[in-house]
Amino acid sequence: MDTMRPPGHQALLEAARQEFAERGYGSTSIREIAQRAGISLSALYHYYGGKQELLHAILDEGMDRYRRDCDAALAQAGGDPAERLEALVEATVRFRAGQRDRSSIELTEHRSLNEEQRAHFRRRQAAATRMFQDVVADGLDQGIFLTPYPEDSRRAILAMCNAIAQWYRPEGGLTVGDLVERYVSLALTLVEYRPRRPRP
Numbered sequence: 001m002d003t004m005r006p007p008g009h010q011a012l013l014e015a016a017r018q019e020f021a022e023r024g025y026g027s028t029s030i031r032e033i034a035q036r037a038g039i040s041l042s043a044l045y046h047y048y049g050g051k052q053e054l055l056h057a058i059l060d061e062g063m064d065r066y067r068r069d070c071d072a073a074l075a076q077a078g079g080d081p082a083e084r085l086e087a088l089v090e091a092t093v094r095f096r097a098g099q100r101d102r103s104s105i106e107l108t109e110h111r112s113l114n115e116e117q118r119a120h121f122r123r124r125q126a127a128a129t130r131m132f133q134d135v136v137a138d139g140l141d142q143g144i145f146l147t148p149y150p151e152d153s154r155r156a157i158l159a160m161c162n163a164i165a166q167w168y169r170p171e172g173g174l175t176v177g178d179l180v181e182r183y184v185s186l187a188l189t190l191v192e193y194r195p196r197r198p199r200p
Contacts, residue, residue: 009047011037013061016054021101025055025109056117059110062102063124066095070131081139082193088132089161089187090180096164097176103165132158136191146192153190160186 015037019028030051034044048054073087096103110121132154139145147153161183168179 009057012039012044012047012054013058016051017058017101017105020055020058020105020109025051025105025112052112052114052117055105055109056113056121058102059106059113059121060124062099062106063121063128065099065102066092067128069095070128074131081135081142082144082188082195084135085132085139085187085191085193086184088135089157089184092158092161093164093180093183094176096161097168097170097179100165100168103162107162107165129154129158139191139193144194146194147190150191156190157187 012033016028016033019033019036023032028051030044031041033051033054034041037044048057069091070088073091074084077083077087110118113121133151136145136147136150136154140147140150164179168174170176
């Protein structure tokens with residue numbers, strides 16, 4: 001899933017990520033990103049054509065990280081739809097809580113991309129959404145998810161998980177483990193999960 005990126009790009013992406021998170025995309029200048037990264041403007045333009053390309057690269061890198069997390073969680077979950085939904089919810093909660101800057105930029109700044117970049121980003125979002133759609137569909141096919149509103153349930157699960165990036169603070173007393181437990185329970189409630197046998 002990784003997108004090819006130029007060598008030496010990481011310091012620039014990190015500087016741009018911090019600037020976008022602190023100031024917002026529209027209020028950040030390319031010069032400020034270069035200064036934060038400790039490089040010249042000419043060196044920045046050697047790697048990226050401008051601020052918009054940096055935003056696109058940050059969003060693409062964030063999607064790479066998220067998909068790796070989800071794929072690893074699903075590989076450990078086995079074939080049971082409930083376990084796979086739990087794995088996806090946990091991976092999403094942990095990503096949103098642990099990568100709040102990246103998540104906030106993804107959720108608020110993607111509209112600053114150009115048309116081609118937005119189309120690429122939407123394709124990647126759609127692929128991530130299909131992971132949840134497929135798991136919910138499998139649960140319905142197997143008769144253990146009973147919701148009559150699978151798409152609404154899927155949207156609600158993703159919306160509540162994504163919102164974590166906007167309100168969660170580690171110092172608030174609620175651990176990520178607490179969030180995972182609560183959100184898994186909420187997700188299984190939304191799909192009206194009915195196990196065939198008691199779960200461990």
